[in-house]
Amino acid sequence: MSQNNKTPHNKNQATFILDGKTIPFTEGQTIIQAAMASGEYIPHLCFNPEFKPHGSCKICTVTANGRQTASCTQQTQADMVVESNTKPINDERRALLQMLFVEGNHFCPSCEKSGDCQLQATAYELNMMSPHFDHFSPDRPLDSSHAEYLLDYNRCILCSLCARASSDVDGKNVFSLAGRGIKTHLIVNAKSGKLADTDFTGDDKAAHVCPVGVIIKKRVGFAVPIGKRSFDEHPISATPHPKVRDV
Amino acid sequence: MLSQDNTHSDYLDSILSRHQHNTHNLLQMLREAQEHYGYIHSEAIDYLAQQLQSPRSMIEGVASFYSLLYLQPQGDYRVLFSDNITDRMLGNIDLMESMCGQLWVEVGKVSEDGLVSINTTSCTGMCDQGPAVLINNIAINHLTQDRINSLCELIRERVPLSGWPLEFFAIEDNIYKKDILLDSNFKSGSALAEVLKRSSEETLQEIKTSKLRGRGGAGYLTGSKWEFCRIAVSEQHYVVCNADEGEPGTFKDRVLLNTYADMVFEGMTICAHVINAKKGFIYLRGEYRYLLDHLNAILQRRRQQGLLGNNIFGHANFNFDIEIHLGAGAYICGEESALIESLEGKRGTPRNRPPFPVTSGYLNQPTVVNNVETFCAASLIGLHGGAWYADVGIETSSGTKILSVSGDCARPGLYEYPFGVTVAQVLADCGAKNTQAVQISGPSGICIAANEFERRIAFDDLPTAGAFMVFDESRDMFEVARNFVHFFKHESCGFCTPCRVGTSLLSNMMNKLANGHGSPYDFTEIEKLNVLLLSTSHCGLGHSACNPVLDTIAKFRPAYDKRLTHKEYIPAFDLDYALSQARQMTGRDDTGAHLERIHVSK
Numbered sequence: 085m086s087q088n089n090k091t092p093h094n095k096n097q098a099t100f101i102l103d104g105k106t107i108p109f110t111e112g113q114t115i116i117q118a119a120m121a122s123g124e125y126i127p128h129l130c131f132n133p134e135f136k137p138h139g140s141c142k143i144c145t146v147t148a149n150g151r152q153t154a155s156c157t158q159q160t161q162a163d164m165v166v167e168s169n170t171k172p173i174n175d176e177r178r179a180l181l182q183m184l185f186v187e188g189n190h191f192c193p194s195c196e197k198s199g200d201c202q203l204q205a206t207a208y209e210l211n212m213m214s215p216h217f218d219h220f221s222p223d224r225p226l227d228s229s230h231a232e233y234l235l236d237y238n239r240c241i242l243c244s245l246c247a248r249a250s251s252d253v254d255g256k257n258v259f260s261l262a263g264r265g266i267k268t269h270l271i272v273n274a275k276s277g278k279l280a281d282t283d284f285t286g287d288d289k290a291a292h293v294c295p296v297g298v299i300i301k302k303r304v305g306f307a308v309p310i311g312k313r314s315f316d317e318h319p320i321s322a323t324p325h326p327k328v329r330d331v
Numbered sequence: 332m333l334s335q336d337n338t339h340s341d342y343l344d345s346i347l348s349r350h351q352h353n354t355h356n357l358l359q360m361l362r363e364a365q366e367h368y369g370y371i372h373s374e375a376i377d378y379l380a381q382q383l384q385s386p387r388s389m390i391e392g393v394a395s396f397y398s399l400l401y402l403q404p405q406g407d408y409r410v411l412f413s414d415n416i417t418d419r420m421l422g423n424i425d426l427m428e429s430m431c432g433q434l435w436v437e438v439g440k441v442s443e444d445g446l447v448s449i450n451t452t453s454c455t456g457m458c459d460q461g462p463a464v465l466i467n468n469i470a471i472n473h474l475t476q477d478r479i480n481s482l483c484e485l486i487r488e489r490v491p492l493s494g495w496p497l498e499f500f501a502i503e504d505n506i507y508k509k510d511i512l513l514d515s516n517f518k519s520g521s522a523l524a525e526v527l528k529r530s531s532e533e534t535l536q537e538i539k540t541s542k543l544r545g546r547g548g549a550g551y552l553t554g555s556k557w558e559f560c561r562i563a564v565s566e567q568h569y570v571v572c573n574a575d576e577g578e579p580g581t582f583k584d585r586v587l588l589n590t591y592a593d594m595v596f597e598g599m600t601i602c603a604h605v606i607n608a609k610k611g612f613i614y615l616r617g618e619y620r621y622l623l624d625h626l627n628a629i630l631q632r633r634r635q636q637g638l639l640g641n642n643i644f645g646h647a648n649f650n651f652d653i654e655i656h657l658g659a660g661a662y663i664c665g666e667e668s669a670l671i672e673s674l675e676g677k678r679g680t681p682r683n684r685p686p687f688p689v690t691s692g693y694l695n696q697p698t699v700v701n702n703v704e705t706f707c708a709a710s711l712i713g714l715h716g717g718a719w720y721a722d723v724g725i726e727t728s729s730g731t732k733i734l735s736v737s738g739d740c741a742r743p744g745l746y747e748y749p750f751g752v753t754v755a756q757v758l759a760d761c762g763a764k765n766t767q768a769v770q771i772s773g774p775s776g777i778c779i780a781a782n783e784f785e786r787r788i789a790f791d792d793l794p795t796a797g798a799f800m801v802f803d804e805s806r807d808m809f810e811v812a813r814n815f816v817h818f819f820k821h822e823s824c825g826f827c828t829p830c831r832v833g834t835s836l837l838s839n840m841m842n843k844l845a846n847g848h849g850s851p852y853d854f855t856e857i858e859k860l861n862v863l864l865l866s867t868s869h870c871g872l873g874h875s876a877c878n879p880v881l882d883t884i885a886k887f888r889p890a891y892d893k894r895l896t897h898k899e900y901i902p903a904f905d906l907d908y909a910l911s912q913a914r915q916m917t918g919r920d921d922t923g924a925h926l927e928r929i930h931v932s933k
Contacts, residue, residue, distance in 0.1 A: 257386035268825030
């Protein structure tokens, strides 16, 4: 990336410092929003620029004026000094990723989302070489009830993007989070608990926002071969939004 | 199916109409539905969804968040053993196992005849009179083997709780030391009478002069909080009393609400006068359900006295009333923004801040959230003035603090002191001997060792929400920390990665040490995890989940060292333990059914 900003800005525009670079921002932008607008990458999973920031995965943690905070929810202030791509912060991000990996059941080699998965790509980006922690190996049955879509809860990282898309964009509330603590899990809006019994369709925004491999379109999983997928060609840090190749 | 539907609509219709079909009352409706039916039936959720025109997944999401709400049938008698470390020290686990044995039920399960279910729950706020249980949400304290036997008999005979001996339900105040608050002989209306002689600006000034700081732990200046809320321009302002007293080891709010409720309500009314609020809420923890009727009766009396409602004390346009909302078993709802979410009928997930509740709280309107004790202090200030109050205590910390003392001491209960009292003084007063450690302000607070007992209860030394748990030399401080770590794991809301996963990892690591599989490697891992939780968690729960471990590692290292039995890393996985299920299923326990433990340490 260039030393100067990619986005030209006038001298009166407010700016902040991200890893030594001057980044312009507009009133109300959070750190990650301003960074993204300037083409700077801050690792993230639950953040998606099309949605209101949520602040739950904490992968986008940065230090802002010396204080650690989630960059997706922290409002930018003029002359704020933000550190993101540093060893201590990347070490913490890697540990958070490892937590997400051991919390669910993530078998990348056999996953049809491999190469298009933001969790996997972010793990590559941050040089995660092992899960480090003991696996929780939770029991999370699949839901293959829907004719067109499969739900593989094993891969859910509880980012709630599907829930936000379904309620805020589709006006449907197909997905919600239930339970508490380590038992928090995704549910669908049906007494049977099955996707087929909801009003979910492939046209929903919610069908296209999962950063991992929970909401999977059936029968096209390997239409694009492994090796030719989004993050096979470029690391996630060099892949502009929308990061996920839509099938 | 039709009759099933009718079953649920019958009781839900009256609940729905009582709550005006308002989704902000969802948690209250769910709680009442459960009180009627025993648990929340999936068809009850469907009916609520249809009547409230809300997605059922949202209702299920809320119901499944709170540990005292059930989506599956429970026993006719739901027995929950309080599992604070103080209950443990009084032998709650043996008593629970005895009960399970007598009633033929496993912990966490419902007996096959549906009669009884037995489980543990987080501290129920009865540490001065434990071991304690909640049976169908009603507290029974002072458990002994005799009392357990009686309870088992009553349950087996299916005697309804209303027919149980009244002495089982006795709950004591146990006040051992009174100061300006507990000894005030407060007359309802007396503080309001004084306050209404002044303008609301003058009352705010009195609160500021008093230098009163919040008693819930954070210690924010009450006058500033009220002022921020007062000047926030908005249609409505709200007063909320945080009575979600969930911090293990704290029980002073229970006593204040039981015996000093007029002071609480009057303090809220004074706050309403200052910030121009028309409505107030008490968020009462579900474990204190037994106080609900008592509190509602006092509210009703105050309305009749003209101390609540329209034209309070004859002052035109001073209209204010208070409603009680119950929680349902979620420590996180003591965090003010999670509390507000819960008041709005949602999952108790802490909000992103700013904005803070003083500008955007309940229904995004300016809201003051204060602790029960803070409102009591506001009543005293209303009555006697700010200067009088500021004169009590010390420079940095005005007034008094009520301590909930429990653990190894002769007289567990409430002790009110002017700020600045030393830990040693409290220990002497409560009759503690051979004290090894004191946990100040509960698991999220600080653990201090004997060489620190001259430290003072004050905002600039040992700030506290009130818990004061005493451990004598016979106690294993590792087990204390492990109990607290399990508490945080159970109470993590699950919103952010570090707290959701990290509290479980921490709990597993402490179990690994307890199981004799510890090595210095695990020790380093625990310390690394602590740093991560502290720096990346979303709210105070994750930040403080590490405190018990960090404190006890720093101050009681030998308790850990004796667990680091291996020089080099060995896995937590234990082959022999893994066979235990197979042994149970086959009924075998002979040597052939065991593997020799293989340790890799040198």
